[in-house]
Amino acid sequence: MNTNSQHSDEIRKELEGIAPTLSKIEKVNPFEVPDGYFENLPGLVSDRINEGSTAHRATVRTLTLRWAAVAASITLIAAFAYIFNNTSELNNNMDLAQLDIEEITEALLNEGAYTIEEEDLIELLVTKDEDPSAGSGSGSGSGSGQEKEETDTDEIIDYLIDGDIDLTTIIDELES
Amino acid sequence: MEEYSDQELLQQFGVESTRSNAFDLLVKKYQKRLYWHIRKLVVDHEDANDMLQNVWIKIWNGLAKFRSDAGLYTWMYRIATNECLTFLNKKRNKFLIPLVDVENQLSQSLEGDMYFSGDAIQLKLQKAILSLPEKQRIVFNMRYYDEMKYGEMSEVLGTSVGALKASYHHAAKKIETFISGD
Structure with missing residues (x-):
């Protein structure tokens, strides 16, 4: 018996012990999809990704023009200030006025002033703390530490089941 | 391929x-x-x-x-x-x-869903699954349909293996009661 069918068999036996009627129901997928859906999906996803990068480029271009307009306004104000005041104290304003437009734009874009990247949120999910004892499936490891953890887990499960304590329901109730 | x-x-x-x-x-x-x-x-x-x-x-x-x-x-x-x-x-x-009403709506929409082909018992099973609390429903589907190991489920949901086993146990018992009723 290969590993997959062994695993399926474990799940079936587990269910028989908990819910005998349910375990007798044929396990089928009762949902359907429109004809050709899975054949067309990769193309749709690809199109959306390409649209997204086009939209992103367009956004950057629009923002670049906007920042360029801001920088140009600053330049004009500084120039007027210089003309009217004509004093040596204008150096700071002149420094501002002489800033390269592209440098201003680049600095603002580098600072991420206009957007929050979704991949940063995904990164948060990826780096979420993982329980090392939970990564190897059920009962595939060895050693006294792991055996103790499994014993503790079994005790917890027995306690929840014997006491008919539904942890998920409690969590949902607390969150609602 | x-x-x-x-x-x-x-x-x-x-x-x-x-x-x-x-x-x-x-x-x-x-x-x-x-x-x-x-x-x-x-x-x-x-x-x-x-x-x-x-x-x-x-x-x-x-x-x-x-x-x-x-x-x-x-x-x-x-x-x-x-x-x-x-x-x-x-x-x-x-x-x-409330969430329970969202699940009720989903349950009702099953009957008129042109992409649902299950028979009466499958419809009842899906309604039973939809009667579960949201997270318990996810746990049940992952174990029952996707046959995932508890360790993998723990990685996905960030919940301990023990809590997942208990959750699946309660979900299956509730479904059993639902489908055995009337």
């Missing part, structure tokens, strides 16, 4: 010239499993389709930063699960209705 391993696809994705093709192969490899996971949670095909496309875009955006020591499928599954939870919460907030 030759099916590449996750590691091979990740390597190809890391090279600009093969990135698009690698991602296309990744979509083809996992689209059905992710779709059915989403579909069973949100019921409606159009909603599942929208969500699945969003999930793939999020995967595309995050894949370059994906740490290859973690399971790729588990990571994608987690994105899909979170997308479903967000969708159901939005639906609840949009209509200012």
Whole structure:
């Protein structure tokens, strides 16, 4: 018996012990999809990704023009200030006025002033703390530490089941 | 068609010239499993389709930063699960209705769903599943339909293995009571 069918068999036996009627129901997928859906999906996803990068480029271009307009306004104000005041104290304003437009734009874009990247949120999910004892499936490891953890887990499960304590329901109730 | 391993696809994705093709192969490899996971949670095909496309875009955006020591499928599954939870919460907030009513709505929509082909017992089973609390429903589907190991489920949901076993046990018992009734 290969590993997959062994695993399926474990799940079936587990269910028989908990819910005998349910375990007798044929396990089928009762949902359907429109004809050709899975054949067309990769193309749709690809199109959306390409649209997204086009939209992103367009956004950057629009923002670049906007920042360029801001920088140009600053330049004009500084120039007027210089003309009217004509004093040596204008150096700071002149420094501002002489800033390269592209440098201003680049600095603002580098600072991420206009957007929050979704991949940063995904990164948060990826780096979420993982329980090392939970990564190897059920009962595939060895050693006294792991055996103790499994014993503790079994005790917890027995306690929840014997006491008919539904942890998920409690969590949902607390969150609602 | 030759099916590449996750590691091979990740390597190809890391090279600009093969990135698009690698991602296309990744979509083809996992689209059905992710779709059915989403579909069973949100019921409606159009909603599942929208969500699945969003999930793939999020995967595309995050894949370059994906740490290859973690399971790729588990990571994608987690994105899909979170997308479903967000969708159901939005639906609840949009209509200012309690979650249980959202599940009732989904349950009612099953009967008129042109893409539902189950018989009476399958309809009853789906209604029983939809009567479960949201997270218990996810746990039940992952174990019953997707036959995931508790360790993998723990990685996806960030819940301990013990709590997941208890959750699955209670879910199965509730469904048993539901389908054995009347």
